[in-house]
Amino acid sequence: MPVAADRTTSDRLLDAAVELFARHGFHGTSIRDIAERAGVNVAAGHYHYGSKAGLYLAVLRAQFAEVRSELARRGIEPPASAVRRASRRELVRLFEARVTAMLEFLLGPPPSAHGQLMLREMCDPTEALPIIVAEFIEPQTREMERLVARLIPDAAREVVSDIAFSVIGQVLFYRFTMPVALRLRRESRYPRGFARKTARHITTFSLNAIDGMAAGARSRARAR
Amino acid sequence: MPVAADRTTSDRLLDAAVELFARHGFHGTSIRDIAERAGVNVAAGHYHYGSKAGLYLAVLRAQFAEVRSELARRGIEPPASAVRRASRRELVRLFEARVTAMLEFLLGPPPSAHGQLMLREMCDPTEALPIIVAEFIEPQTREMERLVARLIPDAAREVVSDIAFSVIGQVLFYRFTMPVALRLRRESRYPRGFARKTARHITTFSLNAIDGMAAGARSRARAR
DNA sequence: GGTCGATTAAAACATCCGTTTGACCATGGC
DNA sequence: GCCATGGTCAAACGGATGTTTTAATCGACC
Numbered sequence: 316m317p318v319a320a321d322r323t324t325s326d327r328l329l330d331a332a333v334e335l336f337a338r339h340g341f342h343g344t345s346i347r348d349i350a351e352r353a354g355v356n357v358a359a360g361h362y363h364y365g366s367k368a369g370l371y372l373a374v375l376r377a378q379f380a381e382v383r384s385e386l387a388r389r390g391i392e393p394p395a396s397a398v399r400r401a402s403r404r405e406l407v408r409l410f411e412a413r414v415t416a417m418l419e420f421l422l423g424p425p426p427s428a429h430g431q432l433m434l435r436e437m438c439d440p441t442e443a444l445p446i447i448v449a450e451f452i453e454p455q456t457r458e459m460e461r462l463v464a465r466l467i468p469d470a471a472r473e474v475v476s477d478i479a480f481s482v483i484g485q486v487l488f489y490r491f492t493m494p495v496a497l498r499l500r501r502e503s504r505y506p507r508g509f510a511r512k513t514a515r516h517i518t519t520f521s522l523n524a525i526d527g528m529a530a531g532a533r534s535r536a537r538a539r
Numbered sequence: 540m541p542v543a544a545d546r547t548t549s550d551r552l553l554d555a556a557v558e559l560f561a562r563h564g565f566h567g568t569s570i571r572d573i574a575e576r577a578g579v580n581v582a583a584g585h586y587h588y589g590s591k592a593g594l595y596l597a598v599l600r601a602q603f604a605e606v607r608s609e610l611a612r613r614g615i616e617p618p619a620s621a622v623r624r625a626s627r628r629e630l631v632r633l634f635e636a637r638v639t640a641m642l643e644f645l646l647g648p649p650p651s652a653h654g655q656l657m658l659r660e661m662c663d664p665t666e667a668l669p670i671i672v673a674e675f676i677e678p679q680t681r682e683m684e685r686l687v688a689r690l691i692p693d694a695a696r697e698v699v700s701d702i703a704f705s706v707i708g709q710v711l712f713y714r715f716t717m718p719v720a721l722r723l724r725r726e727s728r729y730p731r732g733f734a735r736k737t738a739r740h741i742t743t744f745s746l747n748a749i750d751g752m753a754a755g756a757r758s759r760a761r762a763r
Numbered sequence: 764g765g766t767c768g769a770t771t772a773a774a775a776c777a778t779c780c781g782t783t784t785g786a787c788c789a790t791g792g793c
Numbered sequence: 794g795c796c797a798t799g800g801t802c803a804a805a806c807g808g809a810t811g812t813t814t815t816a817a818t819c820g821a822c823c
Contacts, residue, residue: 324771340663342566346811356772361812363770431662438655438662439564440718448719456723477740480720484712485705491715492708494664495672499680516701523751524744531747548801570781580802585782587800 325363327353332374337428340435341371368441375432375443379450382420382429386455389416398461406465407522413459414486414521415514421490422510430490437491452483459483466522467529478525485517549587551577556598561652564659565595592665599656599667603674606644606653610679613640622685630689631746637683638710638745639738645714646734654714661715676707683707690746691753702749709741 322330331353335344346367350357364370401409421430433451436444459479467475489496497503546554555577559568570591574581588594625633645654657675660668683703691699713720721727 340564340566342564343663345809347809357811358773358813359771367811434662434715437715437718438658439567444718444722448722452719453723478744480712481709481741481744484716485708487716488704488708488712491658491661492711494661494668495676496704498668498672499677517705519752520702520705520748523755524748527747527751528743531743569779571779581781582783582802583800591781 324353324355324359328355328360328363328370329374329377332370333378333428333432336371336374337431337435341367341439341441346370371441372443375436375446378429378432379447383450383454385420386416389420395461398465401465403466406462407518410462410466410522411514411518413462414482414517415511417455417486418489418510418514418517421486422493422505424504426493426504433487434491456480456483463525466525467532470529470532474528478521478528481524482517482521485521489513548577548579548583552579552584552587552594553598553601556594557602557652557656560595560598561655561659565591565663565665570594595665596667599660599670602653602656603671607674607678609644610640613644619685622689625689627690630686631742634686634690634746635738635742637686638706638741639735641679641710642713642734642738642741645710646717646729648728650717650728658715680704680707687749690749691756694753694756698752702745702752705748706741706745709745713737
């Protein structure tokens with residue numbers, strides 16, 4: 316089943332490589348598989364990308380550049396000034412919107428290749444990992460920190476950072492443990508609306524945690 | 540660097556295989572690498588375990604049987620009746636002890652092979668995944684649910700389950716994203732006491748969340 | 764029309780892979 | 794002593810792998 320034909324050889328290689336690397340990993344995918352799927356010669360990979368590793372790197376570069384622009388397109392990257400001025404109600408809305416967007420983005424349907432490739436980089440970090448961090452994880456963490464900082468004022472930078480990590484952690488968790496979660500649920504894929512429903516839970520859980528920690532900090536401050 | 544010598548061939552194979560499968564994955568590890576590390580002949584793997592896949596399966600069986608007994612040894616598996624009778628203070632202590640034990644277990648030092656093998660099964664599920672679920676994830680989830688159920692009485696089973704997932708999620712997250720977390724921190728491994736410190740954060744975060752959700756449920760009940 | 768650089772194609776290369784074979788060796792029962 | 798048995802070994806097998814080589818093809822430009 317070759318990829319769409321009206322594209323350059325290098326693009327078709329990239330498309331096929333995304334599919335197969337995501338599905339079977341670097342070691343589990345052969346140049347010949349990729350070439351066959353792309354409908355090109357085995358030598359094309361080396362000609363256009365130098366080596367198998369070069370092709371893999373190009374795949375991740377392309378994917379996570381796309382991730383960044385996709386997230387920007389969905390408009391969940393409001394200018395920092397907007398977050399600074401937002402009311403509590405607006406902050407909560409932004410929080411849930413962000414969590415929902417990330418989950419929908421990662422869980423599909425169909426399940427995106429991004430999540431799988433990211434997971435693979437956690438298993439076997441390559442020189443592509445810095446790209447993923449820079450293009451996806453770092454900006455998402457910073458934006459989340461900005462939101463959290465407004466939701467729990469006067470908290471130490473480190474506390475804010477830990478909380479942002481807990482939130483992002485819950486989100487990524489639902490992607491990374493998908494095979495297990497589905498097995499526990501005895502289903503073959505997440506049901507319709509699962510991302511939204513899960514986002515609601517994570518939001519509720521996390522906002523209660525944040526509010527509780529803020530209240531705790533206030534009462535400790537009074538006791539001093 | 541061969542493995543200790545005063546053991547049977549099949550045991551030395553298993554030891555070497557744990558190391559290498561954890562480090563480089565199934566596809567990334569060759570029978571020859573394993574045999575060399577174990578100091579035995581290449582044919583030994585097939586003789587004792589039938590095939591490479593058979594050896595891999597044996598590795599995971601052994602590892603996660605060990606996990607189960609190790610967790611039992613650490614005494615964080617109190618009989619269900621103890622949880623049923625525990626005071627709030629005791630429940631909180633059990634909660635933090637469980638989170639701490641899981642984190643110390645997963646993060647090391649040195650980082651355990653279990654976590655890495657588990658992560659690999661999330662990437663490429665094999666017939667070993669049911670073993671991991673049955674030996675580790677399922678029991679941990681059930682125990683956590685039991686604790687959570689006591690901490691937020693009268694909650695629906697589904698809510699309890701979601702919360703338990705959020706807690707386990709945060710714990711596994713710190714293992715799964717280790718390469719990224721370390722990169723963001725610009726360190727090569729987690730500092731001493733990191734597991735304990737992180738367990739404190741997860742406990743604080745989660746208990747605040749649970750208490751908040753419990754209070755929210757109560758006030759909604761009153762409004763009705 | 765011819766030249767040249769860029770691209771594609773087929774074939775070959777060397778290496779590595781999982782697996783199998785058949786010989787060798789120790790041990791224990793008869 | 795001798796065979797049966799279970800374990801270990803070097804060697805080889807067939808196939809797959811990433812990569813390279815070499816030749817053919819295409820398109821633009823003078």
